[in-house]
Amino acid sequence: MLKLHNLSKVYRTDEVETAALNSVNIEIESGEFVAIMGPSGCGKSTLLNIIGMLDSPSSGDYIFMGENVAPYGEAKLSNIRKQHIGFIFQSFNLIDELSVEENIELALLYHNIPASERRERVAHVMDKVGIAHRAKHMPSQLSGGQQQRVAVARAVVGDQAMILADEPTGNLDSAHGQEVMEMLQSLNEEGTTIVMVTHSPAHADYARRTINLFDGHVVTENLRAAV
Amino acid sequence: MFQNYINVALRNLFKNKLYSAINIIGLAVGLAACIMIMLFVRDELSYDRFWSKADNIYRLNTTFNPPGREPFVTVMAQGPTKHALKTYFPEEVEHVTRFNSMRVVMQKEQDVFSEILMWTDPETVDIFDFDVVAGDLRRTLNDNASLAINETFARKYFGEEDAIGQTLTLSVYSLKRDYRIGAVYKDLPHNTVLEFQGMAMIDEKDFVDQEWEFTQWFSVNNYVYFTLKPGVSVETINQRLDGFTNQFIEIPDAALGGQSSDYIHYSTQPITDIQLDPAGARDGEMKATGDMATVITFSAIAGLILVIACINFMNLATAKSTQRAREVALRKVLGAKRRQLVTQFLGESVLIALIGLVFGVVLVEVMLPSFGGFVDKELTFNYLDPLTISILLGLVAIVGVLGGVYPALILSGFRPAYVLKANKSSESTGSARLRNVLVVMQFAISIALIVSTGVVYGQKVYATNMDPGFNKENLIVVRNTGRSGAIDKRDAFKEQVARLPGVKSVAFSSDAPASGNESNNTVRVPSEEGERSVLIGSHRIDYEFFDTYEIPMLAGRAYSREYALDVSPNGFAAEEGALLQSNLIVNEGAVRRFGFASPQDAIGKIVKMGVGNGRQAEFTIIGVIPDTKFQSVREVMRPEMYFLAPYGFNNLNVRYEGNPTEVVGRIEALWKSMITEVPFAYDYVDDVMAEEFVREENQSILLAIFAGLAVVIACLGLYGLASFTAERRTKEIGIRKVMGASVFDIVRLLLWQFSKPVLLANLIAWPIAIWGMLTWLENFPYRIEAWVLLPLCLVAGVIALTIAWATVGGNAARVARSNPIDALRYE
Structure with missing residues (x-):
């Protein structure tokens, strides 16, 4: 699916140069469920943003589905991103002014998909995450767990091959957290590649592989035996 | 407490530089426009109020009602009315005087000049007060060989010498006489409808061969002014004017039938009304007058510009209320009552209005001379005048309260627990909707002003380029060929001119x-x-x-x-x-x-x-x-x-044909070689015709300036609003970008948000502007056709939309290009 080779990211301000990632080498196969762990400031989110093509590396290669996307500009990245990658955030990031359906539909809006097909796919994915009865509601009328389910629905409605989740359970209580993790697991079982940043070792256990980051380096990679 | 308010207010001003700048610039421009127009209006209203008998001076106007024609209104009356008024109204009328302006040929030693002087009756001194600087005005006006002149005229012909006692030889018609300067008076102030540089006494015997000037009833050549005896109402005169007509005027043509008063109607007009109500006659006043419509229009425009600036104020204040929410919540937690908060925020807006006023006054000082040039007035801004000061402070209070009251109510209404917990404002959809309504209003005003500018200018261009039915290009009129001194030689002159090359x-x-x-x-x-x-x-x-x-x-x-x-x-x-x-x-x-x-x-x-x-x-x-x-x-x-x-x-x-200056030069040389007693004067016909529309030209320039100001202020507000909205929408924009929206998609989204109010504004502005301008166009018998207004409306709409886009676009593009993670990472 993707391969990071000697990838570094350096943030520059006027006086300080901070290396957020330092010669990272990671390979993720299609269909994998990978958890990224590490203390605050270790570069987890930077790594996830680069994988998600929301940010570009300072040096090194990023081979995504056989293409080196490291030198690509924003427009090209945006194109690849919207076709293949879905996002789930800790704070859900739903648009307050749009209803549940409209929030989910947003992921299809920029894909030139006819309206009727969009409606069909949104309805299907709402059923799948069990939020259909809330279709017309606004995000502010939903609980956190429900909001995150909407976010998951939005991440997969475009048939994305890979989902990047940035602490998807961080704002949820344990019951709702578990619900979301189970949803991700079942998506993974259907073949979706999942890369997840998390602080919770319990939730990391859902993943088949855990990558530990520290100060911009990959420290360990633990492969768990298949369950 | 007060100190605390001031501190918070000033720090807020400095912290939100964009917001403060937009508000202050907008208010400064709006207030400056208001002040200048106020000065203009005050000046227009001050005409002829300085005469000591201002409330008791009336003019006699004459209206002719020719059968089958529009009534023909003149601001003059016939020469004999002077004596007739005294005879017919012996108990009512106190003094009557006439003014009759004549172009004279004036000789000073060997030099010949052409000037316009006023012939008038001795009673002028009893009705009007002149500021005499030398000589005796009453004696001068009682002597048919004396002349009273104003200071400018005295300086022009006698320089630093004493003018009194000097002699000028005047010729008009068959009269040729040496006039002795008997009095010099201060130039009349500009705010009077009277204008002349010199006065000579009317001696009717001097014009016996020109009976139309003073002695017959069929020519109207005299401005007739009169005063009433104490306690007499002008109504008693008005009621008996038809009887007056019938007693003195006999319609010579029996075939017309009816009474004289069916054809000739007199009316009286207080001198203080003349400037703004030129009796329906455009021409004939001693100098160009104003009109009430212009005064009202410009006052309205000034008000509208100020409204636009106030709207910016309200919109930006409510839009940025998010930022003030925490302060409000904390103050409430610490015990502030709602009324105290309202006072605080109103105080802040009055402070901003006050700062706006200071910049506005600076702007007025800079702009006043050129504005004065356009309206053809010397306007001065007197800071010490108590009326001016109270009007200015009143404006500041109105603007401050108008702009501040709604935001103050909104801000002070925040519920502290909610604000502090949610860390966001409880901005209601109501205030967002109000903001949209106000933006629509701003743009409706701007668009209507743009359309009006277009129509006024279009009418001016149309009228000046209209085919008059003859060829007005390459045509010169040489004046004064009928004057004594030229009249005997005019046929020979014509023959010689015809032979000139060109x-x-x-x-x-x-x-x-x-x-x-x-x-x-x-x-x-x-x-x-x-x-x-x-x-x-x-x-x-x-x-x-x-x-x-x-x-x-x-x-x-x-x-x-x-x-x-x-x-x-x-x-x-x-x-x-x-x-x-x-x-x-x-x-x-x-x-x-x-x-x-x-x-x-x-x-x-x-x-x-x-x-x-x-x-x-x-x-x-x-x-x-x-x-x-x-x-x-x-x-x-x-x-x-x-x-x-x-x-x-x-x-x-x-x-x-050919070079006009060469042709004119040849004609002038010929004139001077043949005619010495009359100065050479000429006009280009197309210039004379264009001059008739100078007023419309100036009006369209002024309108264009005001429309431009309105658009600029409205756009300032839009810019501020766009940047606040973009700030508020950063998260949404981030999400949309993550979902695959391109920069273009985002820019389009933001542009559309601000296009909607502008498009709506067009729908409101068009009918109003079209109705208003069609009414205005009715003043002109020859006018641009009504359909022309539609493309003008479209153009105005496109202009407004383009300017709005240009205003919002840069900001939108910057926001759209920003990295979405920045918006999403931290909540």
């Missing part, structure tokens, strides 16, 4: 285009019920006139030397009882008024009219010309007759 054709005429003169004859036309009388305008021309003006004949022929009968008969030269016959050329309007079917049909028809000295003549129509806008293009085309008669030939019309 001159194609030369003709005499009594009138020149746009002169504003009116002379009319009563014509009797044969009809089924016997004879009908109609009033037709008349000009006197010579053989070459139609050729020179390049006016074609619609039917029949032009005047020709081959036909002796073409020349109009002179009643004074005719024997008693002789049958006088002649030929006549008229325009299409006259054909219609006579009731003939067509120009061809009119040829050969006979009409009758008086030719002076009580003699009547029969005129056979031999030619018809098209309707030519020989009078002012501001007025409806009138029916006209063109007599071939060599009287009052005061204008020599010269059609030339």
Whole structure:
């Protein structure tokens, strides 16, 4: 699916140069469920943003589905991103002014998909995450767990091959957290590649592989035996 | 506490530099526009209030009601009205005086000048107060060989010398006399409708041969002013004016029938009303007047600009309320009452308005001279005037409260627990909707002003480029050919001019285009019920006139030397009882008024009219010309007759080719070699015609400036609003980008958000602007067609939309290009 080779990211301000990632080498196969762990400031989110093509590396290669996307500009990245990658955030990031359906539909809006097909796919994915009865509601009328389910629905409605989740359970209580993790697991079982940043070792256990980051380096990679 | 408020207010101003700048600039411009227009309006309203008898000075206006024609309003009256008023109203009228301006040829030692001076009655001194700096004005006006002049005139001709006792030789008509300067008075202030540089006493004996000036009832050449005796109401005069008319005026033409008062109507007008209500007559005042419509329009525009600035204030204040929410919540937690918060926020907005005023006053100081130039006034801004100060402070209070009250109520209404917990404002959809409504209003005003500018300018261009029915290019009018000193040599002069290189054709005429003169004859036309009388305008021309003006004949022929009968008969030269016959050329309007079917049909028809000295003549129509806008293009085309008669030939019309200055130079040299007693004066016909629209031109420039200001202020507000909205929408934009929206998608989204109010504003502005401008256009008999307003509206809409896009676009693009993670990572 993707391969990071000697990838570094350096943030520059006027006086300080901070290396957020330092010669990272990671390979993720299609269909994998990978958890990224590490203390605050270790570069987890930077790594996830680069994988998600929301940010570009300072040096090194990023081979995504056989293409080196490291030198690509924003427009090209945006194109690849919207076709293949879905996002789930800790704070859900739903648009307050749009209803549940409209929030989910947003992921299809920029894909030139006819309206009727969009409606069909949104309805299907709402059923799948069990939020259909809330279709017309606004995000502010939903609980956190429900909001995150909407976010998951939005991440997969475009048939994305890979989902990047940035602490998807961080704002949820344990019951709702578990619900979301189970949803991700079942998506993974259907073949979706999942890369997840998390602080919770319990939730990391859902993943088949855990990558530990520290100060911009990959420290360990633990492969768990298949369950 | 107060100190704390001031601190918070000032720190907020400095912290939100964009917000403060937009508010202060907008208010400064709005207030500056308001102040300047206020000065203009105050000046317009101050006219003639400084006379000590201001409340008791009236003018006699005359309205003619010619049968079958629009009433003809003049601001003058006949010379004999002076004595008649005293006779008819002995108990009511106190003093009456006349002003009659005449162009004189003035000789000072060897030099000859042409000047316009005022002939007036001695009573002028009893009615008006002049600031006499030297000599004795009363004695001067009681002596028919003395002259009173103003300081400018004295300086012009006598420099630093003492003018009193000096002599000027004046000639007008057959009068030629040495006048001694008997008094010098201070120039009249600009805010009076009176204007003259010098006064001489009316001695009716001096003008016995020119009875139309002072002694007969059929010419209106005098401004007649009078005062009333103490305790007399002008109403008692008004009620008896028709009786006055019937007693003194006898309609000579029995065929018209009815009473004199059916045809001539007098009215009185307080002198203080004249400036803003020129009695319905555009021309004829001593100098250009204003009008109430302009005063009202400009006041309204100033108000609207201020409203736009206030709206910015309200919008930005509510939009940024998010940022103030925590402060409000904390103050409430610490015990602030709602009323205290309202006071605090109102105080802040008044403070901003005050700062706006300071910048506004600076702007006024910078702009006032050029604004004054446009409205043709010397306006000064007097800071010490208590009225000005109270108006300014009143404006600040109104603006501050108007702009501040709504945000103050919104902000002070936040519920602290909610704000502190949610860390966001509880901004209601209501205030967002109100903001949209206000933006729509701003743009509606701006668009309506743009449309108005377009229409006024369009009308000016249309009117000045309109085909007047003759060729107005390459045409010069040489003036004063009928004056004594020139009149004897004018035929020889014409012959010589015709031979000058560059001159194609030369003709005499009594009138020149746009002169504003009116002379009319009563014509009797044969009809089924016997004879009908109609009033037709008349000009006197010579053989070459139609050729020179390049006016074609619609039917029949032009005047020709081959036909002796073409020349109009002179009643004074005719024997008693002789049958006088002649030929006549008229325009299409006259054909219609006579009731003939067509120009061809009119040829050969006979009409009758008086030719002076009580003699009547029969005129056979031999030619018809098209309707030519020989009078002012501001007025409806009138029916006209063109007599071939060599009287009052005061204008020599010269059609030339090649370099105009060379041609004029040759004509001038020739004039000076032949005529020494009359100065050379000339005009280009197209210039004279364009001058009639200087007022519209200035109006359209002013409107354009105000429309521009309105748009700029509205856009400032839009810019501020866009940046606040973009800030508020960063998260949404981030999400959309993550979902694959391109920069273009985002820019489009933001542009559309701000296009909606502008488009809606168009829908509101168009009907209002169209209605208003169609009403305005009714002032002009010849006007751009109504459909032209539609494309103008479209253009205005596109302009407003483009400017709005340009304003919002840069900001939108910056936001759209920003990295979405920045917006999403931290909540």
